[in-house]
Amino acid sequence: MNIAFIAHDRKKDEMVNFVTAYEHVFEGHNLYSTGTTGMRIMESTKLKIHRFMSGPLGGDQQIGALVAQNEMDLIIFLRDPLMAQPHEPDIIALLRLCDVQGIPVATNVATGELLVRALQRGDFAWRELVHKYKPGEA
Numbered sequence: 574m575n576i577a578f579i580a581h582d583r584k585k586d587e588m589v590n591f592v593t594a595y596e597h598v599f600e601g602h603n604l605y606s607t608g609t610t611g612m613r614i615m616e617s618t619k620l621k622i623h624r625f626m627s628g629p630l631g632g633d634q635q636i637g638a639l640v641a642q643n644e645m646d647l648i649i650f651l652r653d654p655l656m657a658q659p660h661e662p663d664i665i666a667l668l669r670l671c672d673v674q675g676i677p678v679a680t681n682v683a684t685g686e687l688l689v690r691a692l693q694r695g696d697f698a699w700r701e702l703v704h705k706y707k708p709g710e711a
């Protein structure tokens with residue numbers, strides 16, 4: 574599965590703890606992230622992550638491009654609900670695209686845990702079919 578990690582600054586420690594706890598689950602998948610989030614995770618785990626630009630410089634939009642193509646299967650996006658972000662429009666655009674494509678996206682650790690357990694159980698197997706047949710492709 575293609576999985577993306579994104580965390581705002583005050584959520585990065587939480588993200589590192591979360592990914593560390595489930596490292597054994599994530600290690601078998603293709604992992605992506607925004608710039609700083611991925612760097613922080615790789616510093617603390619053995620995971621290899623494809624890092625895009627930092628969020629404020631366009632990283633959310635780069636991940637959004639994969640979502641638009643229905644290539645992302647799961648997104649863990651720990652947003653900071655208490656601090657305005659300069660790239661708020663990019664964040665909203667990414668979440669909107671997840672809804673357009675019906676991509677599971679967790680915006681807090683509680684939901685993240687449920688999705689990771691579902692991933693472990695094989696509940697995401699249907700996404701293989703999406704990768705095989707891309708009905709929306711022009």
Ligand SMILES: O=C(CO)COP(=O)(O)O
Nearest residue numbers: 607608609610627628629
């Ligand atoms: O701002 C972000 C998501 O909106 C995250 O970007 P970084 O991982 O580069 O800090």
